[in-house]
Amino acid sequence: MSYWYYPGCSLKSNGKPYEESLLAVLRALNVPVRELDDWNCCGATSYMSVDEVQAFSLAARNLALAEHASRQTTEKGVPQLIAPCAACFLVLTKTQRYVEQHEHLARRVHAGLAAVGLEYRGEVRVRHPLDVFLNDIGLPRIAELGKRRLAGMRVACYYGCQVVRPFATFDSAHNPTSMDRLVEALGAKAVRWPLKTRCCGGTLTGTIRDVGLRLSQLLLQEAVRRGVDAIVTVCPLCQFNLECYQQEIGRTLQEPFRMPVVFLTQLMGRAFGLPEADLGMRRLFVPLAPALARHEGGQPAHA
């Protein structure tokens, strides 16, 4: 099975390390992906609150492109579209549900697409990398590749609000465990923490700053309290909020933090023994290396 890759704006900008590490990890797993040609904004946040029909049409254009592209190939089966960014994943999934369930909306979206010579048939399946790792590739294969075990490392798996809510397509909405199972397959310890899906502050860090920072701070505090080496996430905005504002939170709230916040795929790439440069490690503000160094040494390569 091959996959179409929909990066969205984040993975080309502040989420660059997510893109780099995701593609490197998929390469290592021999999973072919092709970036969707001529993709556009997923239609997230601002669009959705200004004009729903336009937002859904934008999202549907990407879905239509994926379906069209897959028809050009000789491959059979349902086209698979990987949307790694939590917001993209949510908006694309939401678009599919809404177009399927609301006829009046579907009519307008289809008309819009037809105007540019596109057609959305509802054939494509929107997939999150967690889903692909767990259900298509499987834990045994991933564990097998994880030669540089993360043994001893304690991580907090942070899913954010969008990956399993409101559409729990591949994991529990209240207690998701897919990321926990992945990191544990690679030897790390996923600590139990109840903040897995709590708000990181989202765009509030840019609008109502003190509230946004306060929400990020709660997460960081709890991660420290649980004694983790890093927070692991699959959302570019979560990663951005939790990592980039650490200094500012420290300044305003008199609580300094130095907590690595990494993308799951960076950690996976590290466990697979891929070169640092391929994993965007150097783009991190709070480097992961010290945490890793703490646990290496005594731990032999996966025998």
Add this chain to the structure above:
Amino acid sequence: MRDVGSNGSPRIGIYVCHCGTNIAGTVDVKAVANYAAGLPGVVLSREYKYMCSDPGQELIQQDIRGHKLTRVIVASCSPLLHEHTFRHAIAQGGLNPYFLQMVNIRENVSWVNEDPRAATVKAKDLLRAAVYRVGYHKALERKKVPIDPHVLVVGGGIAGIHAALTLANAGKKVYLVEREATIGGHMAMFDKTFPTLDCAACILTPKMSAVKTHPNITLWTYSEVVGVEGFVGNYKIKVKRKPRYIKEDLCVGCMECVTACIFKEARFPDEFNQGLSKRKPVYIPFPQATPQLVLFDPEACIQLKSGRCKQSCVEACDRKAIDFRQTVEFEDITVGTIILATGFQAFDASRLPYYGYGIYSNVYTALEVERLINASGPTGGEVVLRDGRKPKAVGIIHCVGSRDEKTNRWCSRVCCMYSLKLAHLVKEHTDATIYNFYIDMRTPGKGYEEFYDKLLKEGVHFIRGRVAEVSDWARTPDEEGRLLLRVEDTLVGTVRRIPLDMVILAVGLEPRADAQDVRRLFNISCSTEGFFLERHPKLAPVNTFTDGIFIAGACQGPRDIPDAVAQAGAAAAEALALIDAGYVELEPNTAYITEEDCSGCRSCIPLCPYSAITFLGDKKKAAINEALCKGCGTCVAACPSGSIRQNLFEDEEIFSEIDGLFAHDVAVL
């Protein structure tokens, strides 16, 4: 088109019922009656407010005599409700009861149509179909079949126990079949009962002993019903008896084998104590288990698993009661009536991860806390946390798996009351601060509201709001190691965060996981949520749609002990009514074979779900046992030579009815 007048020129009387406004509110009953008056063979056509009332029935009887009616049609409710009434009425009036045809213009018309015009047209159509059919009705007779006085009771909880004792005390022989190793059911696990706070064991165990010693009760525990055949009055039952690896007639429950078991420590989760304590591979479920017999757990016993144990238990047993070669045995019995009292299962709280059950060790289900409070429970009646500490603050979350669109939508009825009971008992045992988190307090019942009032006075806190989550997200040093509960207090209008040491989940009641299998086995129905379906929610609450099979207790829906016992008594009374009548009358809507047309092909025989058809070797013809035939019609449709016919569903009757249905009259439309 068939000429209705040709069949002995029936004189038909028509009665259109208003059913108050149930029918007349939607259907123009006058117009329907007037229309019917002009149909062929109709001598008179009336409409009346309540046909089922005495004056209504009287009216029919007078008309039969005065107008020499030979056929009667009543257009009213479902025949399920009043066919019997009207058949009886016309029989009293001197007609064969099967010269009646009912037309259902309530459930099939007025209740399901909003448009009065369309409803009236449909009522006329259905009535016309009946007029075309009724002339072909033959005089039929009900057959009497003797009833077997034995009763099968399935399930040995309080409902099954009460039903069995009631019947046994009336002198009837009862087989009580229980799946577990002991009777007692859920009630045996409770410490106290609400609202009187009397000890559950003190009121239950005398009844358990009475079951064991009653000469009229055959008690089979650790057994399951696996086969049900036959019909009301004559059910053939197959019971599977699982091996305990103990000769029941020899074991006296001395427990010497338990002491001698090579497992010196109890290592296996004790089911009766909800896994809060351990037991050995050989055990008695609880001190008052009835019967007082040990059993071996084949998943845990080394001898049963591998055959390589030194069997110190066998050595310890003076009475030579242990038999590792025991296998499954089957008993075949015949009974006339059956009472199902198979109970409920508690909602699995781990389905709601935000309440932390299975994640945080100090989150308990209500049943677990019942065991903690109980003197014979895992802590000897001490309400303590897993680390032995006494809780200082305890929260009880109501409606866990009840009144919830994501899980079960129904109210489980008992949780408010048992939560109050637990609040009282936990406070009594620990002096902790107790919070109840509820959506609505539901305390209808004798002495229940007073009990709620008493709890309010005892200083238990009641916070109205559905709990959002239970976590260990401590934010201050004194919150460390505690459970943090977040809830919207809807009366104060604020979100609260409450540190607790223990959380008790008031789990709801749901149908047993295998309720559908049991339903199929006994050929009864389930309602949408999966509880067994009663014949009528108000007027036949313990009957099922299968004659001779009754339901009692929480298998029919969530209920408390008083209601379960009341229902068990009612089910026993229904069974007694059948038994003491001595016979059942069978509906004559059975299939019969026209011998001269039967080619003896036997294709009908394997199709009959009731094994009612046999092959007469000498005549080379099939024959139908009327007592076994349920009138399903399968053989009638399948017979290649058309030699099987069915009373009340004769070809002429059906085809005329169809003709009538489509004999549209332009004026009607």
